[in-house]
Amino acid sequence: MKEPQIIVxxxxxxDPEAPFSDVTVNVEKKQVSVDAPDVISPYxxxxxxxxxxIKEELGGKITVLSMGRKVSDTVLRKTIAAGADSLVLLEDPxxxxxxxxxxxxxxxxxxxxxxxxDLVLTxxxxxxxxxxxxxxxxxxxxxxxxxxxxRSIKIDDGxxxxxxxxxxxxxxxxxxxxALVTVSNEVGELRYVARSKMxxxxxxxxxxxxxxxxxxxxxxxxxxxxxxxxxxxPADMGRECTLIEGSAEEQAERLAAVLAELR
Amino acid sequence: xIPERPMFxxxxxxxxxxxxxxxxxxIFAVGVGIHISVWRKSTSKNKTSFSWQAVxxxxxxxxFGIRLFKGDIQAGIAHFLTFWGFIILLIGTTLLAIDGHVYxxxxxxxxxxxxxxxxxxxxxxxxxxxxxxxxxxxxxxxxLERRLEDGVVVLWFLVVVCSGFFLxxxxxxxxxxxxxxxxxxxxxxxxFIPQATALSIYPGLWWGHALLCLAFIAAIPYxxxxxLVGAPAAYYLHHSPxxxxxxxxEAIASGVQWEIAETAFLDACTRCGRCVQACPSAGAGEPLSxxxxxxxxxHLLWQEHSPAGDIRFLLNVDGIEGDKAAWFCTTCGACMExxxxxGAPFRAVGKKRAMLIEEGKGVPDVLNQTLERxxxxxxxxxxxxxxxxxxAKGLDVPVIKAGGKNDxxxxxxxxxxxxxxxxxxxxxxxxxxxxxxxxSFSKLLKxxxxxxxILGDKEPCCGDIARVVGELGLFQEKMEGCSELFEKLSVSxxxxxSPHCFHTFLNEYPGSMFRVRHYSAVLKDxxxxxxxxxxxxxxxxxxxxxxxxxxxxxxxxxxxxxVIRSIPGIKLVEMAHHGPDSLxxxxxxxxxxxxxxxxxxxxxxxxxxxxxHRTGARVLVTACPLCLIMLEDxxxxxGFENELKVMDLNELLLxxxxxxx
Ligand code: SF4
Ligand code: SF4
Numbered sequence: 027m028k029e030p031q032i033i034v035x036x037x038x039x040x041d042p043e044a045p046f047s048d049v050t051v052n053v054e055k056k057q058v059s060v061d062a063p064d065v066i067s068p069y070x071x072x073x074x075x076x077x078x079x080i081k082e083e084l085g086g087k088i089t090v091l092s093m094g095r096k097v098s099d100t101v102l103r104k105t106i107a108a109g110a111d112s113l114v115l116l117e118d119p120x121x122x123x124x125x126x127x128x129x130x131x132x133x134x135x136x137x138x139x140x141x142x143x144d145l146v147l148t149x150x151x152x153x154x155x156x157x158x159x160x161x162x163x164x165x166x167x168x169x170x171x172x173x174x175x176x177r178s179i180k181i182d183d184g185x186x187x188x189x190x191x192x193x194x195x196x197x198x199x200x201x202x203x204x205a206l207v208t209v210s211n212e213v214g215e216l217r218y219v220a221r222s223k224m225x226x227x228x229x230x231x232x233x234x235x236x237x238x239x240x241x242x243x244x245x246x247x248x249x250x251x252x253x254x255x256x257x258x259x260p261a262d263m264g265r266e267c268t269l270i271e272g273s274a275e276e277q278a279e280r281l282a283a284v285l286a287e288l289r
Numbered sequence: 290x291i292p293e294r295p296m297f298x299x300x301x302x303x304x305x306x307x308x309x310x311x312x313x314x315x316i317f318a319v320g321v322g323i324h325i326s327v328w329r330k331s332t333s334k335n336k337t338s339f340s341w342q343a344v345x346x347x348x349x350x351x352x353f354g355i356r357l358f359k360g361d362i363q364a365g366i367a368h369f370l371t372f373w374g375f376i377i378l379l380i381g382t383t384l385l386a387i388d389g390h391v392y393x394x395x396x397x398x399x400x401x402x403x404x405x406x407x408x409x410x411x412x413x414x415x416x417x418x419x420x421x422x423x424x425x426x427x428x429x430x431x432x433l434e435r436r437l438e439d440g441v442v443v444l445w446f447l448v449v450v451c452s453g454f455f456l457x458x459x460x461x462x463x464x465x466x467x468x469x470x471x472x473x474x475x476x477x478x479x480x481f482i483p484q485a486t487a488l489s490i491y492p493g494l495w496w497g498h499a500l501l502c503l504a505f506i507a508a509i510p511y512x513x514x515x516x517l518v519g520a521p522a523a524y525y526l527h528h529s530p531x532x533x534x535x536x537x538x539e540a541i542a543s544g545v546q547w548e549i550a551e552t553a554f555l556d557a558c559t560r561c562g563r564c565v566q567a568c569p570s571a572g573a574g575e576p577l578s579x580x581x582x583x584x585x586x587x588h589l590l591w592q593e594h595s596p597a598g599d600i601r602f603l604l605n606v607d608g609i610e611g612d613k614a615a616w617f618c619t620t621c622g623a624c625m626e627x628x629x630x631x632g633a634p635f636r637a638v639g640k641k642r643a644m645l646i647e648e649g650k651g652v653p654d655v656l657n658q659t660l661e662r663x664x665x666x667x668x669x670x671x672x673x674x675x676x677x678x679x680x681a682k683g684l685d686v687p688v689i690k691a692g693g694k695n696d697x698x699x700x701x702x703x704x705x706x707x708x709x710x711x712x713x714x715x716x717x718x719x720x721x722x723x724x725x726x727x728x729s730f731s732k733l734l735k736x737x738x739x740x741x742x743i744l745g746d747k748e749p750c751c752g753d754i755a756r757v758v759g760e761l762g763l764f765q766e767k768m769e770g771c772s773e774l775f776e777k778l779s780v781s782x783x784x785x786x787s788p789h790c791f792h793t794f795l796n797e798y799p800g801s802m803f804r805v806r807h808y809s810a811v812l813k814d815x816x817x818x819x820x821x822x823x824x825x826x827x828x829x830x831x832x833x834x835x836x837x838x839x840x841x842x843x844x845x846x847x848x849x850x851x852v853i854r855s856i857p858g859i860k861l862v863e864m865a866h867h868g869p870d871s872l873x874x875x876x877x878x879x880x881x882x883x884x885x886x887x888x889x890x891x892x893x894x895x896x897x898x899x900x901x902h903r904t905g906a907r908v909l910v911t912a913c914p915l916c917l918i919m920l921e922d923x924x925x926x927x928g929f930e931n932e933l934k935v936m937d938l939n940e941l942l943l944x945x946x947x948x949x950x
Contacts (some may be wrong), residue, residue: 041665043658043662043671044666044673045666045671045672045673045675045676046673047672047673047675047676048673048675062665062666063665065661065665108649214654215654215657215658217649217650217652217657218646218649218652218656218657218660219649220646220647220649220760220762220763221664221760221762221763221765221766222647222761222762223647223649223762224762225762
């Protein structure tokens with residue numbers, strides 16, 4: 027079998043792990059601002075890790091795609107430091123705040139432009155809006171087999187073997203290539219990228235292709251913005267801590283009572 | 290008849306002996322040469338300058354076997370006997386050669402005295418070897434391994450000594466000289482050997498003994514016997530000043546540069562296992578063995594830098610230590626404290642960590658996330674810099690403004706005019722329990738009328754965590770960030786909450802211009818100078834837990850104890866492990882930020898809490914935010930909450946000074 031060509035879609039988002047004090051919710055403007063550095067959406071990092079493991083086993087090439095109004099290559103170069111081969115940025119003012127369907131459209135144009143590919147991996151959902159739609163819509167647009175919520179991905183003898191998480195365990199799914207898989211966190215964290223490696227990479231001159239809507243030839247008419255009807259901060263973010271005293275049994279009993287009451 | 294010893298009595302083919310001896314010495318020299326070349330190849334440009342002081346210190350320690358008595362008197366004695374037996378025989382044989390070839394002087398009384406000394410040497414050696422064998426194979430001391438090499442080398446030694454004694458007896462029986470009254474062992478056996486038998490077996494025995502001895506010399510560099518050369522080298526290098534490498538950047542990029550003293554130590558390691566015995570992680574049933582780390586590091590170094598690969602032919606260390614083990618070390622330094630050849634096994638662990646971080650694979654998930662956070666938020670906790678001063682709310686603690694009063698030109702030792710900069714540290718700033726340190730320390734400083742200030746939400750992380758887990762690139766960035774800030778604000782006198790920040794600023798920031806102290810030193814001075822007066826008597830018994838980075842790493846054992854003793858009514862008792870032997874709480878070396886993947890049978894902190902509980906003290910005092918959190922948690926999980934309390938030194942002192950405010 028030829029070496030697999032893998033495309034990983036990675037979204038740059040404000041750190042979903044950002045400390046609470048760094049997050050402000052503006053109800054009027056329907057905006058959430060996070061005073062923290064941007065990161066790659068954690069599930070997309072899982073997808074990249076899965077891709078790198080396949081590459082370690084079978085060889086091949088990993089291309090990372092990232093779309094946005096303005097994408098930071100200092101954030102996304104981490105994918106290269108971790109083991110991806112190339113990075114393509116899809117940048118256009120028109121790409122700001124797109125809804126899932128439009129995002130999938132832009133990505134599908136880019137993937138078609140790349141042409142030679144066997145597998146597309148995306149995170150199960152993005153860490154900002156958590157809609158979890160782009161992956162599957164994209165699969166549909168590309169007209170390939172599509173498996174969601176993967177906890178492990180293998181290519182064996184030209185076939186795709188995916189362990190797909192289901193509520194009571196997992197299913198093993200087999201599919202022909204090319205295919206699209208959305209990856210879940212069970213796959214494992216993206217390997218650590220040492221600062222020295224990252225700095226070395228940032229210093230190295232590198233041409234990172236940037237494609238806009240014209241380059242991609244996407245249907246601009248079809249691009250729609252995500253419409254927020256309402257935005258409200260969670261009612262009460264206060265935390266309260268009560269220590270339950272007593273022996274282990276008594277503690278368990280009292281804890282059960284407290285939980286039952288809160289239900 | 291004058292007592293004397295004819296050279297090569299009744300031995301033919303003396304040339305053959307010389308040829309073999311020459312060969313043996315060549316094999317020895319080549320082996321030592323390879324060792325030195327591996328040391329040189331595996332180190333960066335570190336130079337050592339010759340130091341008489343180091344030579345004297347090393348000789349003193351070798352002659353008295355000082356490091357070997359540490360923590361294990363029995364082993365110390367066994368080694369002492371073996372060492373002196375060996376030395377006496379070595380000197381004796383050398384004198385014999387001089388007597389035979391250069392200048393004959395071993396005659397008459399001198400010869401008798403010589404014979405007696407050799408006999409005593411042999412006896413000492415025999416006693417030492419037998420004791421060692423008993424300890425290893427009969428008592429089976431848990432720290433000792435029983436690999437092929439361990440048996441072969443000692444048995445070889447034993448056979449050499451026994452054949453030596455037997456040879457002496459055979460000579461006495463064959464020659465029947467009238468001067469046997471100065472010897473005791475030889476004549477004893479000689480009595481049982483008829484003269485004719487003695488004469489017939491003598492040449493074979495002579496050759497056998499000679500060959501065993503020569504082969505023994507030849508084998509030194511290729512077995513654990515290399516410590517005969519390696520240990521003195523390691524001692525000398527440990528005591529001699531090392532000139533730092535000129536290219537720190539390069540060293541950081543690779544993360545795995547060794548210093549020559551470290552590589553010499555790897556080769557000098559005899560696998561004695563004292564480090565394993567002292568290691569709190571191994572003691573808690575975790576899969577970490579510092580000895581294995583040292584041996585694997587040594588093996589890898591040899592594979593990389595010796596054309597012939599590893600020359601230790603009796604030792605197979607392939608795969609004895611897995612990658613995961615590297616994350617268990619707390620860098621507590623207990624192994625370094627007991628190592629007879631001044632080794633620091635945790636440095637070998639550190640190199641391994643640096644390699645794993647560089648590779649990126651096998652970094653535990655929680656650590657991976659912690660390092661990301663440290664990079665993004667400048668602290669290892671999931672906290673915002675906006676919350677750095679939450680603890681100070683209502684306390685009216687001054688914050689240093691840019692361009693303070695200091696001129697910034699004062700070197701470390703000199704106190705400048707500006708305020709004392711209190712570097713609170715990440716853990717003390719953000720952790721709910723540890724914040725009590727900051728609160729009570731600033732109250733004490735205020736009570737003492739000190740001019741001090743904090744850095745507020747600008748306070749960065751000192752980078753300690755990055756350094757100890759092997760993320761040297763990130764550490765470098767943190768160091769630069771901190772140094773720049775200190776310079777910008779003209780900070781020249783720093784006090785820290787955490788022994789970890791203290792250690793990092795003091796020892797890991799090369800060329801820094803500020804003075805740094807841990808708060809315990811400041812408290813001691815304030816109490817001694819009468820600025821703080823512990824008035825209220827605290828009538829209870831306390832025990833003190835030495836934080837590793839205050840005690841073992843920086844030898845500050847007494848400051849905190851002096852502060853405790855200054856409190857009227859208080860009684861200080863010591864735990865079984867205290868001072869340099871203190872037992873780690875398990876929070877150092879990045880262990881605080883590691884999840885369930887990294888766990889042993891027992892928790893180190895629980896082991897420590899039980900030890901504190903056994904003293905009968907009511908309060909366990911410590912002087913480090915990490916120790917405070919770890920021990921407080923253990924107190925709850927072990928269930929001693931009603932009998933024991935964990936307190937920071939500041940909290941304790943404040944109780945007495947402020948009269949219960
Ligand atoms: S490192 Fe030191 S203490 Fe540990 S086995 Fe080697 S010589 Fe012994
Ligand atoms: S530093 Fe402490 S935990 Fe690490 S190997 Fe040495 S004794 Fe064990």
